[in-house]
Amino acid sequence: MAGSSGPAFVRAERLRVLPPYLFAAIDRKKSELRRQGIDLVDLGIGDPDIQTAPHIVRALQQAAEKPENHRYPAYEGMLSFRTAAAGWFKQRFGVPLDPRTELLSLIGSKEGIGHMVLAFCNPGDVVLATEPGYPVYKIGTIFSGGAIHELPLHEKNKFLPDLSSVPAAVLKKAKMFFFNYPNNPTGAVTDIGFMEEAVAFCRKHGIILCHDAAYTEVVFDGYRAPSVLQVPGAKDVAIEFHSLSKTYCMTGWRIGFAVGNPDLIAGLGAIKTNLDSGIFQAVQEAGIAALTGDQTHISKNNAVVQDRRDLLVAALRKSGWEATPARGTYYLWVRTPGGLSSVECVDRVMSETGVVITPGTGFGKSGEGYVRFSLTAPTSAIAEAARRLARVRF
Numbered sequence: 069m070a071g072s073s074g075p076a077f078v079r080a081e082r083l084r085v086l087p088p089y090l091f092a093a094i095d096r097k098k099s100e101l102r103r104q105g106i107d108l109v110d111l112g113i114g115d116p117d118i119q120t121a122p123h124i125v126r127a128l129q130q131a132a133e134k135p136e137n138h139r140y141p142a143y144e145g146m147l148s149f150r151t152a153a154a155g156w157f158k159q160r161f162g163v164p165l166d167p168r169t170e171l172l173s174l175i176g177s178k179e180g181i182g183h184m185v186l187a188f189c190n191p192g193d194v195v196l197a198t199e200p201g202y203p204v205y206k207i208g209t210i211f212s213g214g215a216i217h218e219l220p221l222h223e224k225n226k227f228l229p230d231l232s233s234v235p236a237a238v239l240k241k242a243k244m245f246f247f248n249y250p251n252n253p254t255g256a257v258t259d260i261g262f263m264e265e266a267v268a269f270c271r272k273h274g275i276i277l278c279h280d281a282a283y284t285e286v287v288f289d290g291y292r293a294p295s296v297l298q299v300p301g302a303k304d305v306a307i308e309f310h311s312l313s314k315t316y317c318m319t320g321w322r323i324g325f326a327v328g329n330p331d332l333i334a335g336l337g338a339i340k341t342n343l344d345s346g347i348f349q350a351v352q353e354a355g356i357a358a359l360t361g362d363q364t365h366i367s368k369n370n371a372v373v374q375d376r377r378d379l380l381v382a383a384l385r386k387s388g389w390e391a392t393p394a395r396g397t398y399y400l401w402v403r404t405p406g407g408l409s410s411v412e413c414v415d416r417v418m419s420e421t422g423v424v425i426t427p428g429t430g431f432g433k434s435g436e437g438y439v440r441f442s443l444t445a446p447t448s449a450i451a452e453a454a455r456r457l458a459r460v461r462f
C-alpha cells in the first residue's frame with residue numbers, strides 16, 4: 069500500500085469528530101446492486117440535470133477571453149456583480165441594498181455558510197440550527213469549536229421550529245441561528261409570519277440570524293418565497309445566503325452572495341480575505357448575465373420539476389405511501405410506508421426497484437421515518453422510477 073512505511077498522519081480532531089458521511093453506505097449499496105446487473109435510477113442527490121441557460125454560458129465564454137479576468141479578483145467580488153445582485157434583490161424582494169456594504173459575493177453559498185460560523189462563533193458559543201437540515205450548519209460549528217443546539221422540524225408543526233422550546237441556559241450562550249426555507253430536505257415553505265417571529269426572537273436574545281435562502285426561486289403552484297430582509301428591522305440582526313446554483317442551474321459554477329447587516333457582511337468578508345481570493349471574474353460576468361438577463365427560463369424549469377413531482381407523488385400514492393407535493397425545492401420528503409425505519413426503507417426501495425433515495429436520518433435524527441426523493445433526474449428517469457415504485461406494495 070502506498071505510504072504504508074511512512075509516518076501515520078492522524079487527522080485533526082475537528083475532522084475526526086465529524087458525523088459519518090451520509091452517502092458512503094449508499095454508495096456501497098449502489099456498487100453492489102450494479103454488480104448484480106441492476107439498472108439504477110438515482111434520485112439521491114439534488115443537483116439539477118437541466119442545463120445552464122445558453123446566454124449565461126456565452127457570457128462566460130466571452131469573459132474568459134479577456135486577459136483582465138485572468139488576474140486575481142477582488143475578494144469581496146466585482147462591484148458590477150454586487151450591483152447586479154443588489155438590483156436583482158430589489159426587484160425580487162423590494163428591499164434596497166448598498167452593494168458596497170450590505171452584499172458580499174460568495175464561492176457558492178456553502179462557502180459563505182461555513183465561513184460565517186468561523187467568523188462569529190467562539191469555542192463555547194452555541195449555534196442553533198433546524199434539523200433535519202443541510203449538514204454545513206453543524207459542520208461549520210464543529211470546525212469553530214462551538215456547540216450545536218438543534219431545533220427539530222416536525223410535520224405536525226409544518227416543519228417549522230418551535231423557538232419557545234430553546235432552554236434559557238442555551239439562549240444565554242446562543243450566538244447564531246441557522247434556518248432554511250424553502251427547506252432542504254423537507255420541502256417545507258413558509259410565509260413572512262415565521263420570518264417575523266425569527267427576527268423578533270433574534271433581536272430579543274442578541275442572536276445572529278442566518279437564513280439559507282438557496283431555494284427561494286425553486287417554487288411551484290404559484291407560491292412566492294419571502295426574504296427575511298423583508299421584515300422591518302431584520303437588517304439589525306440578519307444575514308441571508310443566496311445562491312445562483314439552484315435558481316439558474318449553476319451548481320458547478322460556484323457563485324452566490326450574502327446580503328444583510330453590514331457588520332455581519334464585513335466579518336464574513338474578513339474571513340474570506342484571509343482564506344480565499346474570490347470568484348473567477350469570468351464567472352462573475354456570467355453571474356451578471358444570469359441576474360440581469362432573461363428570467364423566463366426559471367419558471368420553465370420550475371414547470372418541468374413540478375411535473376416530475378406530480379408524476380412521483382401519484383406513483384407513490386398508488387403504492388401505499390402518503391406523499392404530499394412540496395411547494396418548493398427539488399425534494400419530496402415522504403414518510404416511510406408500513407412503519408419502516410429510514411434505512412430499512414431505502415434498502416428495500418433500492419433492492420426491489422433500483423431507485424436510489426436518501427434516508428431521512430442522513431439529515432438529522434428527526435428525519436427518522438422519512439426518506440428524501442430528489443427531482444433532479446431527467447423526466448424520463450423519474451417516470452421510470454414512478455413505474456417501478458408503483459409496482460411494489462410496501
Ligand SMILES: *Cc1c(COP(=O)(O)O)cnc(C)c1O
Pocket residue numbers: 114175176177178179202248252280282310311312313314319322323324
Ligand atoms: C444546494 C444548497 C446550498 C448551497 O449551494 P451552493 O452551490 O454552495 O451555493 C445551501 N443550502 C442548501 C440547503 C442547499 O440545498
